[in-house]
Amino acid sequence: MALTNDIIKQQLIGKFGQDVSDWNESFGMLTFTSKKDLNLKVLQFLFDDPSLQFRFLTDLCGVHYPARKGEEIAVVYHLHNLVDNVRLRYKVFTAAENPEIYSATALYASANWMERETYDFFGIHFIGHPNLKRILNADEMDYFPMLKQYPLEERSRVDKDDEMFGRD
Amino acid sequence: MARPVQYNINQKPLETPVGLVKGPEGVSGEGFFATKLSDVVGLARKNSIWPLPFATSCCGIEFMALMASHYDLARFGSERVSFSPRQCDLLMVMGTIAKKMAPVVKHVYLQMAEPRWVLAMGACASSGGIFDSYSVLQGIDQIIPVDVYVPGCPPRPEAVLDGFMKVQDLVGKESLRRRNSEQYKDLMNSYGIE
Numbered sequence: 001m002a003l004t005n006d007i008i009k010q011q012l013i014g015k016f017g018q019d020v021s022d023w024n025e026s027f028g029m030l031t032f033t034s035k036k037d038l039n040l041k042v043l044q045f046l047f048d049d050p051s052l053q054f055r056f057l058t059d060l061c062g063v064h065y066p067a068r069k070g071e072e073i074a075v076v077y078h079l080h081n082l083v084d085n086v087r088l089r090y091k092v093f094t095a096a097e098n099p100e101i102y103s104a105t106a107l108y109a110s111a112n113w114m115e116r117e118t119y120d121f122f123g124i125h126f127i128g129h130p131n132l133k134r135i136l137n138a139d140e141m142d143y144f145p146m147l148k149q150y151p152l153e154e155r156s157r158v159d160k161d162d163e164m165f166g167r168d
Numbered sequence: 169m170a171r172p173v174q175y176n177i178n179q180k181p182l183e184t185p186v187g188l189v190k191g192p193e194g195v196s197g198e199g200f201f202a203t204k205l206s207d208v209v210g211l212a213r214k215n216s217i218w219p220l221p222f223a224t225s226c227c228g229i230e231f232m233a234l235m236a237s238h239y240d241l242a243r244f245g246s247e248r249v250s251f252s253p254r255q256c257d258l259l260m261v262m263g264t265i266a267k268k269m270a271p272v273v274k275h276v277y278l279q280m281a282e283p284r285w286v287l288a289m290g291a292c293a294s295s296g297g298i299f300d301s302y303s304v305l306q307g308i309d310q311i312i313p314v315d316v317y318v319p320g321c322p323p324r325p326e327a328v329l330d331g332f333m334k335v336q337d338l339v340g341k342e343s344l345r346r347r348n349s350e351q352y353k354d355l356m357n358s359y360g361i362e
Contacts, residue, residue: 154304157306
């Protein structure tokens, strides 16, 4: 029997009950969320369960939602079942003041650099990561650029005319 | 069987016969020719500039087109591009330089021997280009002194040749004492280079 989104949902609710929530299906991809403390358990379950077998971490990224107070920063895992060709999106949220998420490096080796990138741009501290340091930006950078409070543009330019760039 | 050629089938006569470089002005006579040393040295240097293609992004591809046969840069004397800064005259920075790459560009510039020139090709090397962002260096003239800027995104090979000819002008007219002058030393100090 092919793996459908309903089966995935049933299996997850069967194992975790009310801890997994916010079920959404956008463009055919099932999306759900849970508390951040359970992220490793959920990932491990999705990996081990013989009917689910989500063994490929396609992407691990961060999102900053300044409007969600108390859980501004999200970490999104995109998982893929290579046998049945089914994709899944899993989000966990954390507060902006001291963002900490358990690292998935023990389960997926690809999470190593993806978590370093997420740390580099959002400042999320991944607990248990073997080498959490900046990967894409210059090491001397003292802030996390993808957070919405920082401007995208270079801050040291003095020659930009206010009239030409209307919003400056 | 190949298709018959449709283009370039009429022989065009040469507009000017392939010639030699125009020599410097001077006093000539029976068996001697007197001119300024800087003219002769400039003439020699400007017709044999060895560039270092510091190609980072798309402008690097345009440089490849420039070095190829159609827009041939070799006919200006830069037959040998060196990727070693110790052996080159002209640092051509082509492409976006990120802030993480900036110390590398500076290090390459410092390894060049005098006399050295820098050509910034493209919008990104001249001013950061369209990438006005936290990670892109807004122009390499923030870290090294630049002689010629070639605007464009990417500049056409003819535009780069124009810039290259301007570098040739600079090289040909440079005074022999320029690199030891106070003004040059001040310029280097403003960049933090001894």
